Structure formats: structure tokens, C-alpha cells
Amino acid sequence: MQPAAVPDDLTPLHPDYLKVVRIGWTLLAVPVLIGAAVLEIAGVLPRGAVLVPVLLVAAFAVVLVPPRRYRARGYRLDPDRLRVVRGTLFRSDTVVPFGRVQHIDVAQGPVERFYGLGTLVLHTAGNHNASVRLPGLPHAEALEIREAIRAHVLRETP
Amino acid sequence: MSGPGGAAQVTGPAAPGWRRTHPLGLLARALSYARGAALPLVAAIVGARNWPGGAGAVAMVAVMAFAVNAVVVWLGWRHHRYLVGADEIRVEHGLVRRTARTVPYDRIHDVAIEEPALARLLGLAEIRFETGAGGKDEVTLRYVSREEGEALRETVRTRRAEASHSAGSPTRPGARADAVEPPPRLLFAMDPRRLLIFGLFEFSLVFFAVLFGLAQQFDAVLPFDIWAVDQWQQRAGGPVEVLRGIGLTAQIAAAVLGVVLLGLAGLAAGLIRTVLRDWGFRLEHTPRGLRRRRGLLTRTDVVVPLHRVQAVAIRTGFVRRRVGPDGGWHRLDLVSLAQDSKSSSHTVVPFGTLAEIAPVAAIAGFPLPEPGTRWHRPSARYCLDRALLTALPAGLLAGALAVAGTGWNALAMLGLAALLALRQAMAWRLDRHALSPLHIHVRRGWLAPRHDIALRVRLQTVEIVQGPLARRRGYADVVFGIAGGTLRIRGIPVIEAQRLRAAVLDSIAGTDFAHLSAPPAAAAP
Known part of the structure; x- marks a missing residue:
């Protein structure tokens, strides 16, 4: 009796999103690596005491974690609701009914722009899940979804 | 910057209908500023007492600060005006950066009136136009006379009623609104007796925490070191010596007396706070x-x-x-x-x-559950896991103590572990939730249970959350987003969580939030 939380009816994110995440982590890791290298060259601590652990952690964050997290992500677009699933260790499965959407953003960072991706952000009036983010959509598709949700909201509101 | 006369022509209530807030409000604000500045001022004077001519300098700075504040407040008042229009309230303020806000009557739910102590003495009130924007974003007028506040409230209500019955009738709008409205119930x-009982339950030692905090803040300023016990003994002089002479019994008595006094003071603090707030x-x-x-x-x-x-x-x-x-x-x-x-x-x-x-x-639209309501408990696995997890640290410590050979301590620790586990067992018996056609009920807690009731159609989002343990053991939390709050049902079987979510989503999808916020509250399944 262990119903798998791994959802089967979900749409995966665009494969390029994996690259976006990796580049993001790399950009974060570079300054730390430089700092560790400086410490290493300064030779204050025993050889490898700083650089080796930092390298291991960076490799873990850039190489191993993103694919797992990517595989755990997915979404499902229904005529009146959006479902967003994420998380490897702590899984979260959120549904936002379009009738509760207050406003919609499509965000695009520089790396996302390079790959033509975008992040859809739905804002609700709730304190919990006040904004639900769905990254890794092709930018055009994110815009399309935004229009569809807007049309739904307009149709329902006289 | 133009002179005051020129400014008055531009921004004063020269145009018909524009009004300013009550001039006495300036006094109320100046007084409240003085009240806020009093403590730092005293601290500064005491701190500067060793300078040559320090106290005089501090006093001068204080007077200047007060004067500057008065001018700023006065300018702000001169450049603040409001208009009770046909369809909306308009408020304009700002000297350099002018802000104009318009609040249509049909967006104002009500006019909240607040009378802080100082303003109340002067017959003034602060009014806030409630639009649901929440807290700081609401338009406020500080201060107007109490009568003006009541009149504004009445105006807003009448205009609102007119707006909603826009067909219009020849009778006077005020008279009609009065005739339609049933008396409040x-x-x-x-009563004071209930308030007294309530106050006793609001026992609070926060007051002492604040006192201690202040003492620490100002110990540099105080003429003696309050943390030096021997100095205290010197100061107290005789009595402490006498106490020492009497010996242990008296010292214990003194300690008990101290605790009793502290308790009484805590009761008094709670009582005063409660009476001030809820009289x-x-x-x-x-x-x-x-x-x-x-x-x-x-x-x-x-x-x-x-x-x-x-x-x-x-x-x-x-x-x-x-x-x-x-x-x-x-x-x-x-x-x-x-x-x-x-x-x-x-x-x-x-x-x-x-x-x-x-x-x-x-x-309010949230009836307490009927006796026949079908309640659901959290998963037994969830409670077992929680019990083990909460009791584990204490249990491990008990083991370590037993190995170290301090038997009684180990036993006490084991007792604590058992107690923690018992708490979870009780929680399993008492935590529950129920789904009625319109509402969700969630009860949680053993010694001081809390009962939440949410309207299904007004929920915003539904989330199913699982940690690593929950995934392995087949349970999940369901978290609902509420406008202004959160509701969480913990540790229910995954299948039930999914069923719950589907049921609630069907309720939500049937109704748009915009309809729900409109005054005639929709009651949909």
C-alpha cells in the first residue's frame, strides 16, 4: 500500500530548462570556487582542505542534483486549472484554479532568454502559495497560457 | 518653493467641496510626537550631564527637532485635502510629490473609526476607508472631528446604497437608506465581570521582559550598577543583613514571596491590557x-x-x-x-x-459542525512516525544517561519520551477533519484544541505536500491557501488527500472569486 506520488499524466518541462538550472548553479558556484582557490594558493590550511570539499559540493549541485529535480518537475494544464508538481525529497503538488488567479506574470531571466524559455507566475489572494511559479516553458507557450488564463478569467467575470 | 499664500491657492480647500482635516489634529499629532520623543530626550539629557553645558545643548536640539517636526506636520496638513464627491472620495496630499487618490464608493465596504486616547480627548477620530486593500494601503484621514467622521460614514453608506440602486427614486436618499435598514442586533x-475573568486569563510577564530590556538599555545612564549584587546589598543595607542572619527558612520565604509578587504583577499586567483593549x-x-x-x-x-x-x-x-x-x-x-x-x-x-x-x-456563514458530521482522522502511520520522531531524542538521551550510570536521570528522560509519545497518541485520537457540503472543518490539538472552518468555494489553492518519510509511508499533508490565512490538514492517507483535493477543486472551479467578493455572497456548492 504505497501509492506512488510520481505522477504519470504530467507534461515535463522543456529539456533546455535543465541547462538553465545548471548554468544558474554554475554561476553561483564560480565565486565560491575562486575563493576556495585563493585560500588554497595562500596555503593557510593543509593542502586540499578547502578546495576538495568545495569542488565536491559544487559538482554535486551542478552535475547530480539538477537532472533529478528536473525529472521531478511537471505540470498539467486543464481548461480551468493549472497543476504544478515539484521537489525530489519534499514533494509538492499544487493546483491553482483559474477562477482564483489575481494576476499573471511571465518572467524571463537572461539565461532563460538565451534558450527562449520563460517562467509563468500565477498570483492568488491566498497567504499560502501567494504566487505559484512554473519555470521551463518555451516563452511563446508561457504567453499562450497566460492569454488562455486571462480569457478564462474575463469570461467568468461579467 | 512658493510662500504659504501661494501654496494655499494651489492646494488649499479653495475649490468648492474640498476640505482639510481638523486643525486640532495638528495638536494631537504634535503631542504624540512629544510622547514618542520623551524617553530618548531624557536619556540624552542624562547621558550629556557630564559635558560642560551639555544639558543646555540637548534641550536646544530637542526644541529645534520639535519645531521642525511641527513645521513639517503643519505643511503636510496644509497640503492635504479631501473631497466627498458624487461617486468617490478623493484625497490629495504631498508638498513636493503630490499624490491624488480616488476611492469609488462602491469599492468602500465600510468606514472604520478609531479614536486613540489623545485624539479622543480633543473630540477627534481617525477614519479609514475599508476597501479590502488591507492595512497600510487603505486611505485614512487623520484626524477629523468625531461628528465629521460619523457624517462621512453616513455619506459613504448612503452614496453606496444609491450606487447599488442606481434606478433612483425621487425621495431623499438619506431617508430611504434609513427606512430600508433594519436596526442592528x-x-x-x-460586561465588566466577564472582562475581569478574561483579564485574569491573559496573565502576561511581557511587561517584565520590557522592564528588564529597558534596564539593560539604560544601565549606562543609571547612577548605579543594577547588576552588581553586592552594591544592592549595601544599598538595601540593614534588611538584607537581617535576612542573612535569619537563615535559610527566611530566604526561602523571601523567594516564595518574590514569585508570588511576580505572579500578581503578571495578573495585573494581563488585566490592565485586556481592560484597555476590550472595555x-x-x-x-x-x-x-x-x-x-x-x-x-x-x-x-x-x-x-x-x-x-x-x-x-x-x-x-x-x-x-x-x-x-x-x-x-x-x-x-x-x-x-x-x-x-x-x-x-x-x-x-x-x-x-x-x-x-x-x-x-x-x-458569519460558518456554522459549527452538526453532531452527525463524519470526521476523518490522520493516518495511523503518520501518528506512529510522529510519536517515534518526537520521542526519539529524549529516548536516546535516556539510553546515554543509563550507560553513564545515572539511573534516576535516565528514568526521568524515559518518562519525558513516553509523555511526548503519549501526546502524539492523543493527537491521533483528537486531530480530525470533515468535509461538509459547503465547508471544511479542521480540528487540531490535544490540550488546547483549535478548530478552523473554511468555506470551500473561497479557498484559493490546494497543495499536497509530502516529505521523504511521508512518501515512503503513504501519507501527505493538504495545504489550502486562504485569502488572509492558511489551512493545513496533516498526515492523511494519500488517497484521501487526493479525494479531498478533487472535491474542493470542484467547489472552487464552479465559482469565480470575483463573484464571491461581490456583496451578495454567493452560496454555491
Whole structure:
């Protein structure tokens, strides 16, 4: 009796999103690596005491974690609701009914722009899940979804 | 910058209909500024007493600061004006950066009137146009005369009524609104006796924490070192020596006396705070919602529109639940997007029995569950896991102590572990949730249970959350987003979580939130 939380009816994110995440982590890791290298060259601590652990952690964050997290992500677009699933260790499965959407953003960072991706952000009036983010959509598709949700909201509101 | 005369022509209430806030409000603000500045001023004077001519310099700076503040406040007042228009309230303010705000009448749910102590002495009130924007974003007028405040409230209500019956009738609008409106019905009030009992339960030592904090802040300023015990003994001189002479018994007696005094002071602090806040508490059912008036020095008058209420919470305390009549004393809060003086929900029954709370909750649209309601418990696995997890650290410590050979300590630690596990077992017996056609009920807690009721159609999002253990063991939490709050059902079987979510989503998808916020509260399945 262990119903798998791994959802089967979900749409995966665009494969390029994996690259976006990796580049993001790399950009974060570079300054730390430089700092560790400086410490290493300064030779204050025993050889490898700083650089080796930092390298291991960076490799873990850039190489191993993103694919797992990517595989755990997915979404499902229904005529009146959006479902967003994420998380490897702590899984979260959120549904936002379009009738509760207050406003919609499509965000695009520089790396996302390079790959033509975008992040859809739905804002609700709730304190919990006040904004639900769905990254890794092709930018055009994110815009399309935004229009569809807007049309739904307009149709329902006289 | 142009002279005051020129400014008055541009921004003063020269145009017909424009008004300024009450000039006495300037005095109220200046006084409250002086009150805020008093403590730092005293500290500065004491701190500067060793300079040559220090106190004089400090006094001069203080006078200058006060004068500058007075001018700033006065300028702000001159350049602040409001207009009660045909369709909206307009407020303009700002000297350099001018801000003009327009609030249409049909967006104003109500006009909240607050009378802080100082303003009340001067016959003034602060009014806030409640639009549901929440807290700081609401348009406020500080201060106008009390009569003006009442008149504004009446105007807004009449204009609103006109706007909603825009067909229009030849009779005078004010007269018609009065004729339509049934008289308000008293739902709950607290007499001084109830207030006294309530105050005793609000035991608080916060006051002492503040005193200690102040003492630490100012110990550099004080003429003696309050932390040096031997100095104290010197100062106390005789009595302490006498106590020492008497020996252990007297010292214990003194300690007991100290604790008793501290307890009495805590009771007094709670009592005073409660009386200040809830004196003359009255809750009425009016056509616009629940109207609440309370306060001894600062009186507030707030209306919570019923269609804005998203959920209610019934809370109690460990002691007050056991000593009160019929099931103990409880408190009823209404959760909405509106802010109520720093807290996010409005307390409408601060201290009442369940029999008193039930009708209020029912009027708010959140009836207490029927006796035949089908409750569901959390998964047994969840409770077992929780019990083991909470008892584990204490258990491990007990083992370590046993190995170290301190048997009694180990036994005590084992007892603690057992107690923690027992708490989880009780939680399993008592935590529960139920789904009724319109509402979700969630009860949680053993010694001081809390009961939340949310309207299904007004929920915003539904999330199923699972940690690593929960995934392995097949349970999950369901978290609902509420406008103004959060509702969490913990540790229910995954299948049930999915069923719950599907049921709630069907309720939500049937109704758009915009309809729900419109005054005639829609009641959909």
C-alpha cells in the first residue's frame, strides 16, 4: 500500500530548462570556487582542505542534483486549472484554479532568454502559495497560457 | 518653493467641496510626537550631564527637532485635502510629490473609526476607508472631528446604497437608506465581570521582559550598577543583613514571596491590557456586516463585511478550556484580507462559551459542525512516525544517561519520551477533519484544541505536500491557501488527500472569486 506520488499524466518541462538550472548553479558556484582557490594558493590550511570539499559540493549541485529535480518537475494544464508538481525529497503538488488567479506574470531571466524559455507566475489572494511559479516553458507557450488564463478569467467575470 | 499664500491657492480647500482635516489634529499629532520623543530626550539629557553645558545643548536640539517636526506636520496638513464627491472620495496630499487618490464608493465596504486616547480627548477620530486593500494601503484621514467622521460614514453608506440602486427614486436618499435598514442586533457583549475573568486569563510577564530590556538599555545612564549584587546589598543595607542572619527558612520565604509578587504583577499586567483593549466590547449584526466596538482609551469601531470572511478559527487555552462553563472559554476570529490593528484576523468573540460563539459563527456563514458530521482522522502511520520522531531524542538521551550510570536521570528522560509519545497518541485520537457540503472543518490539538472552518468555494489553492518519510509511508499533508490565512490538514492517507483535493477543486472551479467578493455572497456548492 504505497501509492506512488510520481505522477504519470504530467507534461515535463522543456529539456533546455535543465541547462538553465545548471548554468544558474554554475554561476553561483564560480565565486565560491575562486575563493576556495585563493585560500588554497595562500596555503593557510593543509593542502586540499578547502578546495576538495568545495569542488565536491559544487559538482554535486551542478552535475547530480539538477537532472533529478528536473525529472521531478511537471505540470498539467486543464481548461480551468493549472497543476504544478515539484521537489525530489519534499514533494509538492499544487493546483491553482483559474477562477482564483489575481494576476499573471511571465518572467524571463537572461539565461532563460538565451534558450527562449520563460517562467509563468500565477498570483492568488491566498497567504499560502501567494504566487505559484512554473519555470521551463518555451516563452511563446508561457504567453499562450497566460492569454488562455486571462480569457478564462474575463469570461467568468461579467 | 512658493510662500504659504501661494501654496494655499494651489492646494488649499479653495475649490468648492474640498476640505482639510481638523486643525486640532495638528495638536494631537504634535503631542504624540512629544510622547514618542520623551524617553530618548531624557536619556540624552542624562547621558550629556557630564559635558560642560551639555544639558543646555540637548534641550536646544530637542526644541529645534520639535519645531521642525511641527513645521513639517503643519505643511503636510496644509497640503492635504479631501473631497466627498458624487461617486468617490478623493484625497490629495504631498508638498513636493503630490499624490491624488480616488476611492469609488462602491469599492468602500465600510468606514472604520478609531479614536486613540489623545485624539479622543480633543473630540477627534481617525477614519479609514475599508476597501479590502488591507492595512497600510487603505486611505485614512487623520484626524477629523468625531461628528465629521460619523457624517462621512453616513455619506459613504448612503452614496453606496444609491450606487447599488442606481434606478433612483425621487425621495431623499438619506431617508430611504434609513427606512430600508433594519436596526442592528446585538450578538455579543462583555460586561465588566466577564472582562475581569478574561483579564485574569491573559496573565502576561511581557511587561517584565520590557522592564528588564529597558534596564539593560539604560544601565549606562543609571547612577548605579543594577547588576552588581553586592552594591544592592549595601544599598538595601540593614534588611538584607537581617535576612542573612535569619537563615535559610527566611530566604526561602523571601523567594516564595518574590514569585508570588511576580505572579500578581503578571495578573495585573494581563488585566490592565485586556481592560484597555476590550472595555465595552459590543458585537452587532448590521446589514453591512458584523460591527465591533471596543476599547477604553483608544476606541475602535470596525465593520467586517460578511462576504469578505474567508474562514473562522475557534481557539482556546489549556486552563481556560477546563475552568469555563459548558466546555470552557473560547475565542472566535474571522479570517479575511482586512487587517485588524496588526493582526490579520478580526476577533469578534474574545472570550465566550461555545453556546455564545455558535450563533455568531452561524451568522458569519460558518456554522459549527452538526453532531452527525463524519470526521476523518490522520493516518495511523503518520501518528506512529510522529510519536517515534518526537520521542526519539529524549529516548536516546535516556539510553546515554543509563550507560553513564545515572539511573534516576535516565528514568526521568524515559518518562519525558513516553509523555511526548503519549501526546502524539492523543493527537491521533483528537486531530480530525470533515468535509461538509459547503465547508471544511479542521480540528487540531490535544490540550488546547483549535478548530478552523473554511468555506470551500473561497479557498484559493490546494497543495499536497509530502516529505521523504511521508512518501515512503503513504501519507501527505493538504495545504489550502486562504485569502488572509492558511489551512493545513496533516498526515492523511494519500488517497484521501487526493479525494479531498478533487472535491474542493470542484467547489472552487464552479465559482469565480470575483463573484464571491461581490456583496451578495454567493452560496454555491
